[in-house]
Amino acid sequence: xxxxxxxxxxxxxxxxxxxxKIMLFLASFIALVFFENPLFILPIAFLILLQNVLAxxxxxxxxxxxxxxxxxxxxxxxxxxxxxGETDLFWFxxxxxxxxxxxRTMLMLLMIISGLNLISTTRNEELVLSMIKLGLPxxxxxxxxxxxxxxxxxxxxxxxxxQAQRSRGLxxxxxxxxxxxxxxxxxxxxxxxxxxxxxxxxxMALESKGFGAKEERSFYLQMGMGRNDYLILALSFLVVMxxxxxxxxxxxxxxxxxxx
Amino acid sequence: MKETxxxxxxxxMVILVALSAAIYAAFLIVFKGGIxxxxxxxxxxxxxxxxxxxxxxxxxxxxxxxxxGNLIGDIFGGTLxxxxxxxxxxxxxxxxxxxxxxxxxxxxxxxxDMSMNMGDWKKIAAFELVSLVSxxxxxxxxxxxxxxxxxxxxxxxxxxxxxxxxxxxxxVGPILIALLYPRVKRWGLLWTDIMKKEDVGxxxxxxxxxxxxxxxxxxxxxxxxxxxxxxxxxxxxAFAGSSGQTSVWLxxxxxxxxxxxxxxxxxxxxxxxxxxx
Numbered sequence: 001x002x003x004x005x006x007x008x009x010x011x012x013x014x015x016x017x018x019x020x021k022i023m024l025f026l027a028s029f030i031a032l033v034f035f036e037n038p039l040f041i042l043p044i045a046f047l048i049l050l051q052n053v054l055a056x057x058x059x060x061x062x063x064x065x066x067x068x069x070x071x072x073x074x075x076x077x078x079x080x081x082x083x084x085g086e087t088d089l090f091w092f093x094x095x096x097x098x099x100x101x102x103x104r105t106m107l108m109l110l111m112i113i114s115g116l117n118l119i120s121t122t123r124n125e126e127l128v129l130s131m132i133k134l135g136l137p138x139x140x141x142x143x144x145x146x147x148x149x150x151x152x153x154x155x156x157x158x159x160x161x162x163q164a165q166r167s168r169g170l171x172x173x174x175x176x177x178x179x180x181x182x183x184x185x186x187x188x189x190x191x192x193x194x195x196x197x198x199x200x201x202x203x204m205a206l207e208s209k210g211f212g213a214k215e216e217r218s219f220y221l222q223m224g225m226g227r228n229d230y231l232i233l234a235l236s237f238l239v240v241m242x243x244x245x246x247x248x249x250x251x252x253x254x255x256x257x258x259x260x
Numbered sequence: 261m262k263e264t265x266x267x268x269x270x271x272x273m274v275i276l277v278a279l280s281a282a283i284y285a286a287f288l289i290v291f292k293g294g295i296x297x298x299x300x301x302x303x304x305x306x307x308x309x310x311x312x313x314x315x316x317x318x319x320x321x322x323x324x325x326x327x328x329g330n331l332i333g334d335i336f337g338g339t340l341x342x343x344x345x346x347x348x349x350x351x352x353x354x355x356x357x358x359x360x361x362x363x364x365x366x367x368x369x370x371x372x373d374m375s376m377n378m379g380d381w382k383k384i385a386a387f388e389l390v391s392l393v394s395x396x397x398x399x400x401x402x403x404x405x406x407x408x409x410x411x412x413x414x415x416x417x418x419x420x421x422x423x424x425x426x427x428x429x430x431x432v433g434p435i436l437i438a439l440l441y442p443r444v445k446r447w448g449l450l451w452t453d454i455m456k457k458e459d460v461g462x463x464x465x466x467x468x469x470x471x472x473x474x475x476x477x478x479x480x481x482x483x484x485x486x487x488x489x490x491x492x493x494x495x496x497x498a499f500a501g502s503s504g505q506t507s508v509w510l511x512x513x514x515x516x517x518x519x520x521x522x523x524x525x526x527x528x529x530x531x532x533x534x535x536x537x
Contacts, residue, residue, distance in 0.1 A: 115340030146278035
């Protein structure tokens with residue numbers, strides 16, 4: 001089972017420092033969230049998609065195409081129900097609410113693609129180390145990196161246990177909702193117990209190697225900010241500032257839109 | 261809430277955070293899509309039973325594990341986004357509320373027997389109560405923020421998250437706790453066996469805190485839905501049909517503050533009693 005979105009490549013985006021990629025990810029959120037009008041979202045959409053293409057990560061968008069499709073359909077429907085406008089189109093669709101639904105759907109998809117850009121170009125250990133360098137306490141970072149490393153192992157054991165239980169006659173796909181939920185118990189229990197029972201040994205192993213003995217840590221992975229990092233950060237800063245400025249000017253909204 | 265910080269100095273609690281997060285994330289990934297209720301709209305995720313179970317067994321480590329596990333589930337699921345930030349806080353409360361409320365469930369759990377052996381209906385009722393409240397708390401935190409950011413409507417997301425979280429917990433939770441509790445207790449991995457009592461927040465007026473937590477969570481959900489659907493709010497909250505203004509986030513905000521205040525009032529120290537299996 002391939003659950004890793006990281007693409008092993010040497011593109012411009014891959015070579016950026018992890019901290020730059022996290023800041024880029026956060027900047028895209030800030031820049032996007034100010035606008036209701038889809039026209040104002042388009043330039044930021046272009047930048048996010050350009051980053052995706054430069055990273056060679058289009059393949060990952062394809063991998064989650066079903067999710068993106070479902071979000072598009074539900075996003076377009078939902079916001080039309082919860083908003084209204086002055087220009088009637090058809091059924092419960094007004095021009096203003098339709099534009100708003102389009103912008104909200106774009107927002108949702110672009111934020112996911114922005115996150116995808118980050119995880120497609122950043123290894124798990126680089127991601128955690130970047131967070132630590134940005135101020136995350138080491139012990140929290142250690143917990144996150146340990147969990148990240150263990151997920152594929154546990155996912156694999158879930159599948160093994162599922163297959164073993166299915167071969168004994170467990171049918172997860174039939175019955176009403178309550179019966180189907182109960183059928184997960186023979187999978188939940190063995191996975192939980194096999195994972196948790198070695199906690200004490202794990203703890204002793206860590207402490208015997210000096211875990212937590214010193215506040216200052218050194219890391220095998222070395223990171224550094226280069227010229228491209230500063231350029232990208234400056235560009236992100238400018239885009240965020242431009243978005244804020246446009247918002248202050250009162251641009252980017254949809255006249256005649258009413259939200260409950 | 262002191263224990264959510266002090267637990268990080270304990271190596272075994274740090275490991276329990278990592279393991280809880282890994283288990284939760286792995287189940288979220290493997291059973292992504294869950295049991296579909298309405299295709300493309302909502303499903304019940306079996307993994308959602310874990311946060312309240314982790315919370316009750318591992319205390320603050322379970323709360324952090326749920327938060328981090330959900331974040332990792334988003335990373336591996338390709339759905340890391342702005343929702344992940346408040347998904348982190350929402351799932352934290354999904355694991356946090358159960359252990360904070362366990363000792364303040366209006367007599368359902370007796371002072372001299374805080375064990376989770378699920379031997380009588382009162383403890384099962386207590387489990388269902390804390391699961392429902394934590395499900396609603398998680399829902400309003402996530403839905404409030406996504407409404408504020410204008411990404412997903414509160415009424416839709418609030419009810420979906422509550423149902424998703426609670427459905428798995430209500431059916432599977434008591435059985436899971438009954439089966440796991442004796443083993444975790446035997447291995448000395450209950451949070452009350454690992455942490456020191458003085459490292460846990462003292463709290464005050466715990467039963468009132470419990471009431472405030474219920475009002476904050478369930479009240480916030482109901483009011484948010486009423487305002488979001490236009491059933492109430494415009495007149496009730498004096499936001500008088502202001503075009504282009506979102507009133508939901510203002511209406512729900514006091515309830516979120518109530519949840520935070522209740523979190524400070526509740527303790528968890530009362531669970532530090534000698535138990536028998």
